[in-house]
Amino acid sequence: MALTLLAFAFALGLLVTFHEFGHYWVARRCGVKVLRFSVGFGRILWQRTDRRGTQWALSAIPLGGYVKMLDDPPPGADESASHEAFNRKSLAQRSAVVLAGPLANLLLAVLLYTGLGVMGTLEPAAILSAPAAGTPAAQAGVADGDELLEVDGTPVHSWNDARWRLLGPIVRGGEITLSVRPADGGPPRGLRLHTQAGDVAPDGPDPLAAAGLALADARPRLGELTPGGAAEQAGLRAGDLVEAIGGVEHPSVATMIEVISAHPGEALSLRVRRDDAELTLEVTPRPAQDGQGAAIGRIGVLVQGERPMVERRLGPVDSLWQGVARTVEMTGFSLRMMGRMLIGEASLRNVSGPVTIADYAGQTARLGLEPYIGFLALISISIGVLNLLPIPMLDGGHLLFYLIEAIRGRAVSERAREAGQRIGIALLFGLMSLAFFNDLVRLFS
Known part of the structure; x- marks a missing residue:
């Protein structure tokens, strides 16, 4: 829990502060006087004032931050002081200051993805399992052990990369072209996958698995052996990679355990790879009893799962290009999902609140630095996209008023702004209520 x-407080603090720094940086470039930049909310714990008169503050509640600007000049202010007021700036300058916050979040996502590329990541190879009968993948001819090489002509380098490339096309529906290499190392072959537009829900089925595309099961590798056990007596060693057992080729860890359990006292043929050599041995599981008193087989070995892994490490330029491309793709995907929710083609269960976000923050932090950085990038994109929505009270709502001002040639009236803000507050309240409701449903279901 701690x-x-x-992880949640750090993520929210970093992402919101970066957002506000975008507003601050452009405001300063446009000559707007910034009165305060606060990291956190509530009671001020520490502060200092710089030579431009901006108060930099660290506040007690570390869940974001805010920028306070001089909106209107004080009574009796001279021309130079009046020129520093936000509302005295040109339409282009005001729009730039407002737009800078969401763009800062998108820029942060680019930097985070770039950092992941430079750091390098160890990811599962894109080896596919046998698709379930009747799924689009089965109908397209995907076979067990196929290595996915390309999606719609774009090379994929790992399973994580493959999921990224496949998710959007599968959700949209239509034809997807795949290039796969068979498990026996033969020449690549092209496949055409036809899918129907589907829904994505946090607690719903995986769209890729529903299409029949799933990562191959981990292969069993032997760990510590029980001294004098059946495995040791059969000549097995720690580190052996199991390729077949009891006539089952390329078994998963679960399948291997099932085969051993089902054959107490019966000899089983076991083919393993040891270093570069392939060995066939015979092991006889010793009878034991499970929790219900039924006879099961045991060979006295710790079985570990292993998947082929690939390391992805890019140079600075390639990493930056990947960061930009991934941010653009995820931004487009987020906008499409919002559009589908508006017209009822996607479930409103996709709207998540702070409880779900905190849960994901904790889960990714426990998995390691790389997943947590990826989580930060995704949430940063979400904050940027959300703030661009044309809802009064959000940055996008201010930009909507500025667009109307540009078309009409004069600013929106104060009365219209107040009405818009009331509507915006109602919409945001409804959105927050839906998010909290979804969070509670996931928490108690």
Whole structure:
């Protein structure tokens, strides 16, 4: 729980502060006087004032931050002081200041993805399992052990990369072209996958799995052996990679355990790879009893799952290009999902609140630095996209008023702004209520 709260507070603090720094940086470039930049909310714990008169503050509640600007000049202010007021700036300058916040979040996502590319990541190879009968993948001819090479002509380098490339096309529906290499190392072959537009819900089925595309099961590798056990007596060693058992080729860890359990006292043929050599041995599981008293087989070995892994490490330029491309793709995907929710083609269960976000923050933090950085990038994109929505009270709502001002040639009246703000507050309240409701449903279901 402590790690979850810490990871959530750090994520929200970083992302919102970066957002506000975007407003601050452009405001300063446009000559707007910034009165305060606060990291956190509530009681001020520490502060200092710089030579431009901006108060930099650290506040007690570390869940974001805010920028306070001089909106209107004080009574009796001279021309130079009046020129520093936000509302005295040109339409282009005001729009730039407002737009800078969401763009800062998108820029942060680019930097985070770029950092992941430079750091390098160890990811599962894109080896596919046998698709379930009747799924689009089965109908397209995907076979067990196929290595996915390309999606719609774009090379994929790992399973994580493959999921990224496949998710959007599968959700949209239509034809997807795949290039796969068979498990026996033969020449690549092209496949055409036809899917129907589907829904994505946090607690719903995985769209890729529903299409029949799933990562191959981990292969069993032997760990510590029980001294004098059946495995040791059969000549097995720690580190052996199991390729077949009892006539089952390329078994998963679960399948291997099932085969051993089902054959107490019966000899089983076991083919393993040891270093570069392939060996066939015979092991006889010793009878034991499970919790219900039924006879099961045991060979006295710790079985571990292993998947082929690939390391993805890019140079600075390629990492930056990947960061930009991934941010653009995720931004487009987020906008499409919002559009589908508006017209009823996607479930409103996709709207998540702070409880779900905190849960994901904790989960990714426990998995390691790389997943947590990826989580930060996704949430940063979400904050940027959300703030661009044309809802009064959000940055996008201000930009909507500025667009109307540009078309009409004069600013929107104060009365219209107040009405818009009331509508915006109602919409945001409804959105927040839906998010909290979804969070509670996931928490108690």
